[in-house]
Amino acid sequence: MHHAPTVIVPIHLGELDLSITAAVLWTLISVALVIIFGLLARRRVAHVPHRLTQNLFEITIDFVRSQI
Secondary structure (H helix, E strand, C coil): CCCCEEECCCCCCCCCCCEEHHHHHHHHHHHHHHHHHHHHHCCCCCCCCCHHHHHHHHHHHHHHHHHH
16 A cells, blocks of 8 residues: 655745655754754864764765665
8 A cells, every 4th residue: 555745835936846755854853963063072083983973974974875
């Protein structure tokens, strides 16, 4: 059974549908969190990471890289 995505914010430019669905919203939230986390992790970057945030961010980047 296949159903149409739930549209949260309908945006139409001519025939182009740029509506924001739940999947798009969660993707934007995820991207914002990764950017914020990355900015916090890069405050004092070291070649040998001693801070927890830098370790976690590097693990996150490795995970994303392996998924792509």
